[in-house]
Amino acid sequence: MEKYAVVVAGGSGLRMGTTIPKQFLLLRDKPVLWYSLTAFLDSFEDMQVILVLPEQHLETGKAILRSTYDPDRIWMTVGGETRFHSVRNGLRHIQRHSIVFVHDGVRCLLTPGLIRRCFNAAVDKGNAIPATRAVDSVRIETLDGNQQVDRNKIHLIQTPQTFYSDIIKTAFEQDYHESFTDEASVVEKLGVKIHLVEGESSNIKITRPLDLLIAEKLLEEREMGL
Template identity: 85%
Template sequence: MEKYAVVVAGGSGLRMGTTIPKQFLLVRDKPLLWYTLNAFLDSFADMQIILVLPEQHIQTGQDILRSTYDPDRIWMTVGGETRFHSVRNGLQHIKKHSIVFVHDGVRCLLTPQLIRRCYDAAVDKGNAIPATTAVDTIRIDTVNGNEQIDRNKVRIIQTPQTFFSDIIINAFEQDFHESFTDEASVVERLGVKINLIEGESTNIKITRPLDLLIAEKVLEEREMGL
């Protein structure tokens, strides 16, 4: 089956305290986005990637694209006002029945193995959303203050969120709603049951300076085969 990854990379460097967008920050002399793109290229020989970037960063994206080992399988499009609109712009380039992965460009530590597991589960059940179990004590705000909830029932959602193309393309024909925080929430609004699979503890979203140090260590250990 055809495979497309819509990689959305529209973040800023505000929480990093930098003027450089997060996806272009360097880890081990490579931009975060470079690792993300190569993970998808490594996952399947027929994977096609649609990279969605803000218009002002298209040239930088082109430079990173050309530095991957198979740039012919990647093309680019311009993002929109919100993540929802950026994903919609990427989906417009998919014309064939396929499996579609939507991924945060700054989750640069995902592995080809996770991508393949998402694919297998989506083929079987129509969608696959990687998630991990909460390890901290969880409390929720209530009208009376706050209360503890069972952390074993809490799932931390990751990407790539993976769907049959007809499901996700149809879902993104809806008008934007403020409750759309990820692709699963868009699809779920149409009444589709969301299927969670086990994610990866290292598949973090690079947001803070500490995350860069974690990414550096994880990538170093992978290079050493640890």
């Protein structure tokens, strides 16, 4: 079955305190985005990658994809006003029945193993959303203040969120709604049951300077086989 990864990289550097968008910041001498693209290339030999970038950063994107070992499997398209619109733009390039992964480009430590696990589960269930369980105590705001929530019922959602192409493409024909915080929420709006798979604690999202330091340490540990 054909496989497409829509990698969305439209973030800014505001929370990083830098003028450089976080997907282009260097992590061990390579852009953050490079690691995400490479993980998908490594996962399956027939994986095709659609990189979604703001128009003003297309040239930077071209340089990054040329630095990968198989740039012919990656092509680019322009993002939209929101993440929803950017994903929709990427999906328009997929015309064949396939499995589609949608991934946040700054979750740069995902592994080929996680990608394959999502693929297998999506083939079986129609979709697969990686998630980890909460380890901290959790409280929710109420009208009277706040109350404890059973953390064993809390799942922290990650990407790549993975779907049959006909499911996700149909879902993204809907009009945008502010409740659409990720692809699962868009698909769920159609009445589709969402299936969770085991994520990875190392699959962090680069949003703050500290995250880059953590990512560097995790890469070092991987190289050491820890």
